[in-house]
Amino acid sequence: MPKVLISDKLSPAAIDIFKQRGVEVDVKTGLERDELIKIIDQYDGLAIRSATKVTQPVIDAAKNLKVVGRAGIGVDNVDIPAATAKGIIVMNTPFGNSITTAEHAIAMMMALARDIPQANASTHAGKWEKSKFMGVEVTAKTLGIIGCGNIGSIVADRALGLRMKVVAFDPFLTPERAQDLGVGKVELDELLTRADFITLHTPLTDKTRNIIDAxxxxxxxDGVRIVNCARGGLVVEADLKAALESGKVAGAALDVFEEEPAKENPLFGMENVICTPHLGASTSEAQENVALQVAEQIADYLLTGAVTNAINMPSISADEAPKLSPxxxxxxxxxxxxxxxxETGIESVTLEYEGEVAGMNTRALTNAALCGLLKPLLADVxxxxxxxxxxxxxxxxxEVKREEPRGVYETYMRLTVKTERQERSVAGTVFSDGKPRLIQVKxxxxxxxxxxxMLYVTNEDKPGFIGALGSVLGNAGVNIANFNLGRTGAGADAIALIEVDQEVTEDVLKAVNELPHVRQAKALKF
Incomplete structure (x- = not known):
């Protein structure tokens, strides 16, 4: 009988599901790290929320752990690379608390507009300071939404119901989707200059970290109000504090912080700041939803091998896995x-499958390709x-399928992405050694x-380019593992794809971009 540990507070309904499905379950909440490490090897599954930190030492001690299920969206508290290396599947429940989080953002905005927490505390103290708490209306004000995905779109809908004007910045928001939502699609700088209220609903990635800074x-x-119910780290707290003190920012409402649990914070105690302890998903309905979902998902995997909402593994059956995996x-x-x-909004994605792969479970392959495509900007995908x-x-x-291969490869897969500005394609295959290869770019x-x-460079095919590029990397101490070239013709467009032994720094990237004949250079990670 599989055994699961619930280490954070979940709805009792989750316990019932495990027992009904024939899974043994223990509930031990509030464990310190060393306490968790001491007992984790007893369990096949671990059900958590945000309090339990599944770090490398915990994973190292988890000799029998097969799956970690997060009741909620974010998996910041799980070391996913370490779990993947250990063969542990990490699951989440991506849509169980979207409405709850969106409603909390709206509530925070309204509280901010009318100084409700401050007025409540003052009235309880018997002060009756009616003239002190002069608020503002939200009607006809402009709300700027940074991140207009599932939660952001719900916030937009609610704000439009309050008769607000809504603009949104989201690299993946197409003009058509923006029109359907009734929001204006804008770039970040325009949003910042137009918005009376700004609310964040984007994941924390390398591109969004510190997106709100000085x-x-x-x-x-002047007098803007900022709401963050998404992730700590999106807002530079020291810069926000300075802006609140100067009056540039009239007020801020925060449900998330750079360090959590936040027992101390430079923003605590400021009269124009509202703080809540990461309550975005804290409603009885949301807790019930995510608890039921995570229990079902963990039980399904442990009992049948079915994989649902996995962060680090596609949804494929046990029978398909060996053949489909590469x-x-x-x-x-x-x-x-x-x-x-x-770098711009995506309009369409086409997956072409030729040869043997065309007869496989291409839905799983397309899902995997979409996941890889969206992940650079949507961490929680x-x-x-x-x-x-x-x-x-x-x-x-x-999807386009052709069972008869047309080229030199027995099986072939091509991904074409059309954006607002361009169309780009990349193709690959799997060789007999089971390793995937790129075989065509643009x-x-x-x-x-x-x-x-990897270092990706597009350039003009001119003499001396390869030597100059090698010199830049060599002078920077960057060792080349593999050097791959492609071109449309002599002296025409060309591509260099270089595998290096360490991360390409911004200084190196800048030096490469400044080389003659280089059109674009980007550092890629896989």
Whole structure:
């Protein structure tokens, strides 16, 4: 009988589901790290929320652990690379608390507009300071939404119901989707200058970390009000404090913080700041939903091998896995390659399957490709939620299958991404050794195996370029593992795809971009 540990507070309904399905379950909440490490090897599954930290030491001690289920969206508290290396599946429940979180953001905005917490405390103290708490209306004000995905779109709907004007910044928001939502699609700088209220609903990634800093605040209206119910780390707290003290920002409402649990914070005690202890998902309905979902998902995997809402594994059956696995990896790599090079809103994605792969479970492959494509900007995306997120953003996804191969490869997969500005394609195959290879980029033939750290360069095919590029990398102490080239013709467009042994720094990237004949250089990670 499989055994599961529930280490954070979950609805009792989750316990009932495990027992009804024939899974043994223990509930031990509030464990310190060393206490968890001492007992984790007894369990096949671990059900958590945000309090339990599944770190490398915990994973190292988890000799029998097969699955970690997070009741909620974010998996910041799980070391996913370590879990993946150990063969532990990490699942979440991506849509169980969207409405609850969106409603909390609206509630925080209204409280901020009318100084409700401050007025409540004053009245309880018997002060009756009616003239002190002069609020503002939200009607006809402009709400700027940073991140207009599942939660952000619900916030937009509610704000429009309050007769607000809504503008949104989201690289994946298409004009058509924006029109359907009734919001204005704008770039970040325009949002910052137009908004009376700003609310954040984006995951924490390398591109969104510190998105609200002193430079961003300087572009905002005087008297702007900021709401963050998404992730700590999106707002530079020291910069926000300075802006609140100067009056540039009239008020802020925060449900998340750079360090949690937040027992101390530079913003605590400020009269124009409202703080709540990460309550975005804290309603009885949301807790019930995510508890039921995570219990079902963990039980299904432990009893039948079914994988649902996995962060680090596609949804494929046990029978399909051996044959499909290398093609899933190829699809993910193709998507990740294109996603890291995509900087504008995606309109459509086409997956072409030729040869043997055309007869496989291409849905799992397409999901894996979409996951890789969307992950650079949407950290909390998995192979199950990726198609839903693509549909929400009006990204048209198409599959084309040809069972008879037309080229030199027995099996072939090509991903084409059409954005507002351009169309880019990348193709690959799986060789007999089971390893995926890139075989074509932007119509240029090349053969490349993708490593953890890659440098992608588009350039003019001119004499001396390869030597100059090698010199830049050599002078920076960057060792080249593999060097792959492709071109459309002599002296024409060319591509260099270089695997290096360490991460490419911004200084190195800048030096490469400044070389003659270079059109674009980007660092890629896989």
């Amino acid at each position: 430079n961003a605040i300087a572009k905002m209206k 093609f899933v990896k190829l699809a993910d790599l193709l998507g990740s390659f294109a996603g890291q090079l995509t 998995n192979v199950v939620s990726a198609p839903v997120l693509a549909k929400q953003r009006d990204i048209n996804v198409e 119509g240029m033939n090349m053969e490349a195996e993708l490593g953890p750290h």
